[in-house]
Amino acid sequence: MQLANRAQAVQPSATLKTGQRAQELRDAGVDVINLSVGQPDFPTPQAIKDATITAIQANQVDGYTATAGVLPLRQAVADHLLATQHVTVTADQVVITTGAKMALYALFQVLLNPGDDVLLPAPYWVSYSEQVKLAGGHPIEVAPTASLKVTPAQLEAAVTPATKAIVLNSPQNPSGLVYTKAELQAIGDWAVAHDLIIVADEIYGDLIYAGPNPSPSMLTLGADVAAHTVLVNGVSKTYAMTGWRIGYAVGPTWIIDALKTVLSHMTGNAAAVSQAAALAALTGDQTPVARMRAAFQERLDTIYPLLTAIPGFKLDHKPQGAFYLFPDVSEAVQLKGLASTDALVAAILDQAHVALVTGKAFGLPSHVRLSYATDLQSLETAMARLKDFMTN
Ligand SMILES: Cc1ncc(COP(=O)(O)O)c(C=O)c1O
Incomplete structure (x- = not known):
């Protein structure tokens, strides 16, 4: 018995896999800050939920x-x-x-x-x-x-x-x-x-x-x-x-x-x-979108300078959209005497308890992806942990 070639040729989603590993650590009681997720940390705006409930109750979506x-x-x-x-x-x-x-x-x-x-x-x-x-x-x-x-x-x-x-x-x-x-x-x-x-x-x-x-x-x-x-x-x-x-x-x-x-x-x-x-x-009303966008921008403006100050993390261009940062960490890998970005990501997760995604998943193994779709305080703590990790 064997799977089809197409199923064997496909890799599982690296972002989902990292998120799962971070969740496993959390379940084991470790205080992990998960910067691997690709989704906003806000709830769906209430007006959208209310309109949907109305549609359900009116039997419009059965x-x-x-x-x-x-x-x-x-x-x-x-x-x-x-x-x-x-x-x-x-x-x-x-x-x-x-x-x-x-x-x-x-x-x-x-x-x-x-x-x-x-x-x-x-x-x-x-x-x-x-x-x-x-x-x-x-x-x-x-x-x-x-x-x-x-x-x-x-x-x-x-x-x-x-x-x-x-x-x-x-x-x-x-x-x-x-x-x-x-x-x-x-x-x-x-x-x-x-x-x-x-x-x-x-x-x-x-x-x-x-x-x-x-x-x-x-x-x-x-x-x-x-x-x-x-x-x-x-x-x-x-x-x-x-x-x-x-x-x-x-x-x-x-x-x-x-x-x-x-x-x-x-x-x-x-x-x-x-x-x-x-x-x-x-x-509907687009105000919640503007509010979420402003929150993302505040986070970006706060953590961009913190991230670029971390030894070995190089980010030449400030991102202008989405909610990700994608620094080159080849110097960080060298500074820590590690073999690869994957090893760096694993060490950061295990020692600094910050979950990142390896750039390999995006066709660029010298980089890592951080998502700032999480609250400002956690982001600041994560940057401090990364700095500690790199300087100790
Ligand atoms: C670049 C890009 N395209 C498409 C998607 C898929 O989005 P969804 O299937 O949630 O609409 C994502 C989600 O992470 C994405 O990052």
Whole structure:
């Protein structure tokens, strides 16, 4: 008896694994500060919960919905894009999914034939490479520059005749960096010239602390780029709704229709109750989003200087979005006489009781990711522990 090759080729999510290890230590009574999590530490705003309870009590969310999602929610996504990015799409160009993760997974299923290549500029989010593999494709890692932002020249050097798509994530997980509109335009034009599909993961687009808010969307870069782009987004990060599992994809109808067909055999519709919650999130008062964003910014502004003062932790660029810091720790590894970043992460967890994620999971083994989606006091304590660890 044996598992399928595809199941054997896939790695478990490193971020989830680290979180589990931290939880095990906590369960054993160790006071671990967990900076490995990729979700806001705030509760879902009360107004969203109240609207959802009302929908439940009115028997509005008991049955299946259309696979694409309910029309008011698809329209709300289109309206949100118009209001925030001045982009016009129709509700037919929107499909609601079980988290942005499922939008991405289904997208690779729809786009890739066995052997197709997908360009993944490093650092990249952990699931892209595994999802590409699950669809029979080959992830092609594009090595990062010092700026951690990919350029058309690098893409030109990496592209192959079998390349079908490129994944671009801005604001970026794990670095928190945000591409400018000019940088996105250059990449978009390059992808159009090669007739590639751009998978634009903009899940952190509303969590921006410098520059235009929200960050520029790939869909704003003209008709040619938009015709080659599938935007992926969702309510998880912006509205503190990771558990509700609502994401969406927006793109040309020939791709969105294929997504609906594939999803009709996978999840059917995303949970109706969660669609009601997402509708309330997108159409309701946006004040809680501004409040959460301000809290993230305060944390970033507080811990950025503390982190850069830790011996061996190098962070050239202050992040502008999302809720992550991604320092280069190769010097820290050397200073502690360790063999690898993994060993450093393990030593920090065991001795300093701070949980980080190794950069290896994001295609950049010289780095670690810290999430600041935790309260300010814990963050300050974590920085002090890291400093102690590095200086003793
Ligand atoms: C870059 C990126 N894309 C997509 C997702 C998936 O988000 P969700 O499935 O919760 O909508 C995440 C979550 O961590 C992410 O960091």
